[in-house]
Structure formats: C-alpha cells, structure tokens
Amino acid sequence: MSTESKTITLNMGPQHPSTHGVLRVILELDGETVVKAEPVLGYLHTGIEKTMESKLYYKALPCTDRMDYLAPMSNNLGYSLAVEKLMDIEVPEKVKWARVCLAELTRVNSHLVWLGTHALDIGAMSMLLYTFRDRESIIDVYEACGGQRMMTSYIRIGGLAHDLPVDFDKRVRNIIKQVENGLEDYETLLTNNEIFINRTKDVAVISAEDAINWSLTGPMLRGSGIKHDLRKANPYTGYENFDFEVCVGKKGDAYDRYVLRVEEIRQSLRIMKQALDGMPEGPYLAHVPGVVLPPKEDVLYKMESMIFHFKIITEGFKSPKGAVYQALESPKGEIGFYINSDGTNKPNRVRVRPPSMINLGSLPKLVEGRMFSDVITAIGSIDIVLGEVDR
C-alpha cells in the first residue's frame, strides 16, 4: 500500500451559514489540515461603482449604504465627507457632533452583529439573541432619524437629511446604558469561556509585519499590535475634540481581535456620551446655495429655496476638476472614497476602498497550514460583509 498522502478539494459555500453571505472558499485539505485556501468572490457583484458614476452627486449617496449594510452611517459619512472635500464645504458644528455620535452608534451596531454572529459560528448560540436585542434599539434610532431601519441615507452632503429627532438624546443615553450592561453579560459568557478560548486563541494569527504587508486596516491591524486609528491619526468631522483610547492587541490572533472589538464598543460609548453632552445648537445643514439642498421647511415657503431645490435635483451642481480621497475608520477598517471629477455634474470615477474585501485577501495567509475548523473562526474574526466585498 502506498504511503503517499493525497489531498482532497472541498468546496465551502457560497451558501454556507458561517460565510456571512455568499463567500465561496475552495479548500485543499490534507486530512483535516488546510493546504490551500482560495476565496472566490463576486456572487453579489452589482456594479455599485459604475452605477455611482452615472448619477448626480446627490443621487449616488443611497448606493453607499447598500454596500456595508451593517454600518450604513459610516458609508454615508465617508461619501458625504469626500464630496464636501471636493466642493470645499464647511459644515456647521452641530452636524459634526451629530455625525460623530451617529458614526459611533454605527460602530456599536456593527460590532454587536459581529460579536453575535462570530460567537454563533463557533458554537455560542445565545450570544446572537442578546446582541440582536441590543442592536434592535440602535436600529430604532436609525428609524427615528432617517425613516429607514437599515438603508438610512441620513447623513447627506452638507449636513443631515432632517434635524435630529426630539428624543434623540434620551434614546441614545438609554442605548449607552443598555449596551454597557449587556457588555458585562457578554464578557461573562465569552471572555473566560474555555470552549471559546480554545477555538480562538492562537488561531488565525497574523504578525504586525504581515498585517501591514497585506494592507490590513482596522481591528485586523490593531489586533496585531499596531496603534493606528484614522480617528486619531487624521481626524475628520471633529474627532480631535473627543477623548478616547485606541485599543491594540498583542499577538494578532482571533481572541485578541475579540477583546479589542469589545473594548472598541466601550470607547464608542464613551465618545457618544461626550458627543451628547457637548452637542451644540444650530442648523443641521450648511448654507451653500446651489450645492447643498436647502432645508425642506424652507422649500415650501421660500421662493429661492424652492428654485435651488429644483435645480439641484434636476441638474445637480458642477464640481471642480480634480481628485479627492477621504478615508475614515469604519467598524471594519479604513473605508475610503476616491472621487475623480472631470468638471461635470457627475463623478468621472468613484472608487470605494472596501475594508472587508482587502482584509479578506489575507484569508489564505491566516488559515493555510491550520485545521479546517479554524477557517470558520478566521472568516468570522475578519468581520466581512459580502455586500461590500463584492459591491
């Protein structure tokens, strides 16, 4: 009998519950060890970048929250900031503070879903029920703000779609309290849980050097011990006024990333408290006639506002020629909008730097040579949303 070892090829996905969507991985297995892993993407490719090119600047905005549907406000914010940078618009103070609060709310939302699904993937089913309970109240705030529960499109070019809801402060403070209490439960359930530790410690390890070489960003990079957070490094929308810590891991394994993301939720709650305490009064839209849509109240009663409203909706505004890039720290990593304008009323090219796609690129590096069951942990700990990976 020959002792030569043979590998088998196993197809995982695209319909697999722990691939968080329609990711397919072709695995070459030697027994239970992964020899080669090849992710296959594109099952959800909808050509969002091409669609955005064909639309006026305003009308491209709803495309952005359809990519990373777990962090819609971060995507809206990124696109709005990029267009504001292109048009050189300064937004009112209140908008900045509200945007910080909403962006952090989104981070909590995304991390809670991640925590629930990641724990579910590796066997802790009850986590999903608890985290989704807390997430529900965040989604309710989205609904109060933008009228939609997931695809909010609430953050617009030059400000917000409407003023913040009247009970925004009360609702968000309730969420802060609820998530703070919830976090204690989650940590009791997971942090010292032996099964969880065995499934995550020393699994999907990536060193600091490799993390940079693979262009990783966000919790994947910080988990490997590199203190890099765009909110601190290149502050946008007024993050320089807030006091928070950038958390880092040590080893860069899945457990470190879990600890780090839980700590990030805490820091986000801290930022949200500061944002609510210091929220200034003022208009919710910048006053830039012809570029920023006038407030809806004015459109109905003032002639100039109505004319501008009509003009912006039908023919948009002309942008200066040039290219801008605006990056921000989304829950998954650095999301960037590269807008290239040729001087017309539509962008010549919109490129979205997809954090979860670029982080997913390191999957072969994380799992090759490891056990088959670690693939599930690795995919979970990268935190991907296929809507954004495939766009």
Place this chain on the structure above:
Amino acid sequence: MESKLREFFNTNFKDSLVKEETFRGDLSFFVKAEDLYAVCEALLDSHELQVKLLADITSVDWLHTDEEKDGRFEVVYNLYSIPNQFRFFIKVRLSGDDPKVKTVTDLWAGANWMEREVWDLMGIEFVGHPNLTKILTADELDGHPLRKDFPLTWEQPKFTWNQNDPPEVIK
C-alpha cells in the same frame, strides 16, 4: 513629510517624475509607468519615509475628456505612512491601446486582489502578476465594466434581450 517626499523624488527619481499635484490637500506624484516599480521599491526601502502600507490601487478612465491626450488610463497607488500619519498618491498614465504596468505584488502581498480587481473591471494588465484572473464579474462576461465605453445597461449573460443591440452609453 511633503518636503521629504519632494527631496526623495528630486534626488533619486528626477527623470521619472512627470509632475506633482496638490488638490484639496491630497498630494499626488505622476511618474512614468516604466519606473513605477523602482519608485515603489525605493519608497518601501526608505527608512526615513516609512511608507509601508499600500492602502489601495485603483484606476480611472479618461475616455472622451481633454485629459485623454496624456494617456487614456490612470492607475492610482494610494500609499500611507503609519509613523508619519501621512497619505499620498502615486499615479501613472497608460495608453488606451495596450495598458500595461509592472505588478507590485512582490513588494506588497495585499496588492494581489487590488490588481486583480483593476484588471477585471478596467482591463489594465499587471505584468508579472501571479494570478491575473477575474475576481468580481461573472466568468461569461466579456469586457471590462468600468471602462467608459462599456454600456451601463449592458446585460450579460445569455438571457439578455438586448444582446445584439446594446443601448448607447448613458451619459
């Protein structure tokens, strides 16, 4: 950091640099396509600049604009220095007939998928790439969707109603 970068280009790559541009605080250097790899390699090796993170690779199609005379395609390398907290761009212009540039996958492992995406959607060839295949679009799809001459409403694969009669590009 800006002055250090200028000095870097002036001392090492004076002939490769086509032009420098700053728009809204974003600094970009246009370099000759054939020297791109050497520039990237030198940047990565520089202890002073510490440019280690390749944040993104993307591309622009300038078809039917006045920019087209310098080359139809533009490939944009988005580089970031973590210790200096500084971002800048390296851009190359490529001709429309045979867009080709040398791959940087052996400098940055993360460039693999980014280059595959640019190849898939814009049709720019990265010479020396280990696996330059489609990544996002369907295997049956011909052409590169992000090119300006690819119609927005073009429906592939087979069951399309307009296969023999593609509509005009929606401008």
